[in-house]
Amino acid sequence: MLLRHAVGAALRRIRLEDDRTLREVAGAANISMPYLSEIERGRKEPSSEILAGICAALGLTLVDLLGEAADELRVDRTPNLASIASSHPASHSGYPVAPPVRPDGAVLAAA
CATH class of the missing domain: 1.10.260.40 (lambda repressor-like DNA-binding domains)
Incomplete structure (x- = not known):
């Protein structure tokens, strides 16, 4: 959210x-x-x-x-990171978007 x-x-x-x-x-x-x-x-x-x-x-x-x-x-403790990333302007530009990362640095799996 x-x-x-x-x-x-x-x-x-x-x-x-x-x-x-x-x-x-x-x-x-x-x-x-x-x-x-x-x-x-x-x-x-x-x-x-x-x-x-x-x-x-x-x-x-x-x-x-x-x-x-x-x-x-x-x-709402579980943000929908996939929807946030897909709404980011870079996701529509043809350039790759960095995967979501937790505060400890671990990369979250794509949904």
Whole structure:
């Protein structure tokens, strides 16, 4: 799971738990409703200023949001490295893409 997916999932969950609409939160954060939707779906990676505005609209701090995003990442402990590698621009360029490597240096087998 990418960080933008974890942040988006956390924002959506918090917004829904607060029973708030996209329109309400986007208006309070001074961003467009489609942009907030894209952020929540993990399709856009917002600046820290935009995130601060969304957090303020939800009554959160950036630290709160990052803690929630960390929880989302902990739930998804097994990243799909093959899909991350295949979505990398180099995988479509005709050049070989390095295989995924664990932190201890061991090369992971291709899926």
